[in-house]
Amino acid sequence: MKHKSSTDLLQFTPKGIWCPPADVYIDPWRPVKKAMITHGHADHSRYGHRSYLASTTAGPAIKYRLGDINLQTINFGEKINVNGVQFSFHPAGHILGSAQIRVEHKGEVWVASGDYKLEDDGLAEAFEPVKCHTFITESTFGLPVYDWQPQEAVFADINDWWRKNAAEGKVSFITGYSLGKAQRILQGLDSSIGKIYTHGAVENINEVMRLQGIPLPDTIRVTGDISSKDYPTNLVLAPPSALNSAWMKKFKPISIAIASGWMTLRGARRRKAVERGFVLSDHVDWKDLNKAIEATEASRVIVTHGYTSIYTKYLLELGLDAEAAQTEFTGESIDEDDTPSDEKDTTL
């Protein structure tokens, strides 16, 4: 919202997070000349920039989504100098290729972390703590009510649910956003229970990742050629926007589940009126958020999306120099997903 001082190495402008000496923007939400992108989710990676820089493993999905863009990639840990400012990308653990961007100029170090989580999910490169003076953090789940179970426990619940549905002759229908969450769920599914069918938006990303050499369990894209009799006892993996769509109505009998951090709240589960809500998030929970910030040893913290004002107040009480910044990042949503609209309509 306010600019602490115009000499800040990274500044919050109407176009995005700006580094004046390099004239580079991080995850900008308006078209700019030079953009560095933390990861491919739609609120961080947008159309219209003249040049893009992203991590090597994030590159393919970004390119797939944004099409013919001018994209350079960089390996984690590799350094690049722009006008005397040194940039490097470090794993954020959020989704495959997601990065924190470290910015160093005249001995001052800033880190813009995009979205991140500490638990190593086996798919995204594990989060790496980066020491800095100023840390820019999300706070999507920045309240003490959010406390994640280890993913093994969640996957066990998901597989139990699937097994039970299979025994009752039902289709297990589960949603998670198509880039990242879907593949993470996929990786945790027990393929011995049945077949895994995928929505087109999910399968497109699966294909991108398989081409990158990421091993994923076998999946079958849902198409009109498949008889609706084939689905019962098997599982369908789809993005949140497919929930209650005409597309979904073709699977029956059905049991519907959502995998999201928001499923912590009974109110959110009831609002979506699904049978099961599995608490699985690609963002940090409360304890890991605090752990991550402590590990940076930063004295100044800028809070972007999420419970910004509440979490800022908490950090101020801890004695940190904290402030909230207004951005157009949106965090995890159970109502909409990150899928571009042209990928949403997959007809049977």
Next chain:
Amino acid sequence: MKNFAELFTQLDQTTKTLKKVAALVDFFERANDEDRLWAIAILSHRRPKRTVKTSLMRVWAAELAGVPLWLFEESYHVVGDLAETIALVLPPPTTRHDASLSDWIAVIKSLEKQEDALKKEVVVKAWEGMAYPERFVFNKLITGGFRVGVSQKLMMRALAQFEGQEENSIAHRLMGNWTPDNTTYEELIRSENPLDDVSRPYPFYLAYALESEPATLGDPANWQVERKWDGIRGQVIVREGNLFVWSRGEELVTDKFPEYHHLADLLPDGTVIDGEILPYKAGQPLTFNVLQTRIGRKNVTKKILESAPVVLMCYDLLELEGEDLRTRPLQQRRKLLEKVVKENPSEVLLLSEVIQFSEWEQTAEERANSRQHLSEGLMIKKLDSSYRSGRKKGDWWKWKIDPLTIDAVMIYAQQGHGRRANLYTDYTFAVWNDEELVPFTKAYSGLTDKEFNKITAWVRKNTKERFGPVRSVKPELVFEIAFEGINASSRHKSGVALRFPRMLRWRTDKKIEEANTLADLKSMLELYG
């Protein structure tokens, strides 16, 4: 407790009625009589007396979680439920307790006269031995407000199934003044004569809203039409010389209405009248507002009795000389009701007038006149209908008038909580007064989740200022606000207060210049206030 917590989890995990009933039956099969009785009590909104202040529970939970109290309160605001918030912030259990539902209730009851320090010790120890679902249920037992996504009706259906009894008979057994302290499961559910409780009311028969034209109901000669009065539906019972007044919410409200007390001597023993508790003065009803203020007061003072006196607008006769009349046709019950009211004249007993008509068109005219009578519309009842229990389709219909509406501009937005945490769902609306937008009401329902999503994204981008959880937004969005009534109010800057305001639709087709004015509201106040 594990059984009950598991029941709760299962009820929460399904939206299917059949599965809910099955889960309840399963619980009844496994539980002992004491746990059954308590489960029935809780699911019919009879919780144990509160023995621990919730303000203390918040402090203890914050302390255990290692977070400042204000942060706990912020979390509570987002979650929207105290029992859930506490269950979520507490650190993982260190041991596992093995006490039953009724054991825990006994523990909670034993805390009543204890020192706070001991209460804390007991509650903290309880928390430390429970996983999330048990903690949630335990907290709910203390704080009340147990909404488990299962209606009383489903619980009764399951119990009827489990006991092999009729649902109606179970519903009747569960009415009235009982608590698990003054009865047993055997006595309440299995005793031969459930009517030994003289205060016991009958389950109310509720009407469905008529969505189509009344002509679809067929021959007008088969129907009785009355006004739908805007008070509190109630049952007045006189048995063994005692008077009991029940509200539709199954609350015993005898003390709140001294006007009725002489009925104990006036009406013959074994009389039950279904009617509307209606504020009424000088030959006409007063607005619901008047009754609402009266109910809110702790004591019924002389002044209240003068300014907001009530009558009973009698609709139906359910019991006469101790005989249950509910299976008789309405036509007969009405005749007997007229007789009772005539033979026992009292200024608080008024007969709900039957509107004479031969063509359905005439009823439409009467409905259009509703506001002049301070009524909410019409009731349409089949002449041969019996008095059923609960909301049943087919015989009784309510045909309400269309709400009043006004187009207004959204100027503030606030995040909802619970079901709608993280969405901006609570808005403040304004109308024009010259060049100025004057706020006149808040509203938070009436839109779809999809619309709330869209508006939430819009609010984030169009915030002008933040005041804590409230954001002032650019005046740009226009909504049609519907409401049931309008009253003068000195507490509001606009000078008016609306009854049941809600958003009827988002007028994306309208510019803010096209919104209504304060003068429009004032003229509505003159017409309907």
